[in-house]
Amino acid sequence: xxxxxxxxxxxxxxxxxSLELRCNYSYGATPYLFWYVQSxxxxxxxxxxxxxxxxxxxxxxxxxxxxKRSQSSFNLRKPSVHWSDAAEYFCAVGSNAGNNRxxxxxxxxxxxxxx
Amino acid sequence: DADVTQTPRNRITKTGKRIxxxxxxxxxxxRMYWYRQDPGLGLRLIYYSFDVKDINKGEISDGxxxxxxxxxxxxxxxxxxxxxxxxxxxxxxxxxxxxxLFFGEGSRLTVL
Numbered sequence: 001x002x003x004x005x006x007x008x009x010x011x012x013x014x015x016x017x018s019l020e021l022r023c024n025y026s027y028g029a030t031p032y033l034f035w036y037v038q039s040x041x042x043x044x045x046x047x048x049x050x051x052x053x054x055x056x057x058x059x060x061x062x063x064x065x066x067x068k069r070s071q072s073s074f075n076l077r078k079p080s081v082h083w084s085d086a087a088e089y090f091c092a093v094g095s096n097a098g099n100n101r102x103x104x105x106x107x108x109x110x111x112x113x114x115x
Numbered sequence: 116d117a118d119v120t121q122t123p124r125n126r127i128t129k130t131g132k133r134i135x136x137x138x139x140x141x142x143x144x145x146r147m148y149w150y151r152q153d154p155g156l157g158l159r160l161i162y163y164s165f166d167v168k169d170i171n172k173g174e175i176s177d178g179x180x181x182x183x184x185x186x187x188x189x190x191x192x193x194x195x196x197x198x199x200x201x202x203x204x205x206x207x208x209x210x211x212x213x214x215x216l217f218f219g220e221g222s223r224l225t226v227l
Binding site for chain 2: 036041042044045046049103105106107108
């Protein structure tokens with residue numbers, strides 16, 4: 001079955017610390033992979049995406065993610081977290097046909113940042 | 116102004132009432148979507164439309180209907196609201212197949 005797992009429901013880090021949010025997927029076809037962020041009271045915003053090519057992708061707000069096919073993972077990283085990064089983070093996977101109606105979403109990881 | 120605008124942002128209603136959530140966009144995108152977000156259940160697709168004459172059911176369309184009035188407008192209706200439709204609803208658009216989704220700020224609906 002196709003699925004996306006974000007193992008960590010909630011993470012707390014100190015401001016300035018590094019961050020890694022995990023995303024594992026199960027998908028039969030070549031995946032398109034996305035990370036979205038939802039700030040409090042806001043809609044979701046795309047952080048970054050992987051379609052093909054370099055497996056380390058750079059996104060907005062200083063985030064990056066690495067696609068590891070052998071591990072079926074697409075973990076999100078940031079070297080130094082800012083208080084404004086406190087938000088909900090969602091990983092999603094779609095087919096290489098790129099049809100958004102077939103996007104499979106993870107349940108999200110809530111990030112809290114301590115001053 | 117936001118590229119994807121949802122109205123109302125918050126609504127409290129009673130069981131059995133008809134509710135319409137409206138979405139308008141200035142992105143010029145053909146593709147529009149309605150999602151529902153519930154704690155612990157993530158985002159689930161209700162309906163999607165790839166152009167004005169194309170309407171498709173998502174994974175949880177029962178109890179909902181939609182109308183694509185124009186390229187820029189996509190409305191979600193609950194004909195007879197029930198408490199388990201209490202949720203945060205998002206409209207989204209995308210411009211190309213597999214492209215980025217642009218979300219509105221959400222409409223929080225409470226059905227008493």
